[in-house]
Amino acid sequence: MDCIKKNYANFNAKARRKEYWMFNLFNIIVCFVVILLDSLLEFNYVLSLIYVLAILLPSYAVTVRRLHDTGNSGWWLLLMFVPFGGIILLIFCLIDSTPGPNQYGENPKRF
Numbered sequence: 001m002d003c004i005k006k007n008y009a010n011f012n013a014k015a016r017r018k019e020y021w022m023f024n025l026f027n028i029i030v031c032f033v034v035i036l037l038d039s040l041l042e043f044n045y046v047l048s049l050i051y052v053l054a055i056l057l058p059s060y061a062v063t064v065r066r067l068h069d070t071g072n073s074g075w076w077l078l079l080m081f082v083p084f085g086g087i088i089l090l091i092f093c094l095i096d097s098t099p100g101p102n103q104y105g106e107n108p109k110r111f
Contacts (some may be wrong), residue, residue, distance in 0.1 A: 007065070009057050011074060015065035016108045020093055023062050027055060063089070068104035069097045 007013065034051045038044070064074035070092050079085030097107055 004058055007058070007061060009061050011061050011064045012068075012104075013065050014069040014097070014105050014108050015062050016069060016097065017066070017093070019108075020062055020066040023058075027059070063093070066093050068102075069108065070095055071098040071102045071104075 007015075030051065031048070034047050035045070038047045041047075060077060063077055067074050067076050072092055076089065076092060079088050097109060100107055
């Protein structure tokens, strides 16, 4: 998982759609497992809170890198605090990379 190993808090590069969505899929699966463990062990969601706090910064970082890949500024991430802003962010994360290099670096697809 490159998002955690190499790019834990890297806000300066670009992330392909595959990297972004695989990171989110992995987090959803782990969240379900951690919530299940919390329930079974009756920890009152302590493990869930620890996991969410540990993964918060990499989640923001991979989203900013994904925005960079589409040619948008990372400041667009602030839309998640606006009603219906999450829909716009979702659209940005669904669209394809800008062809060729942009102000944030080379195209990570490398073709």
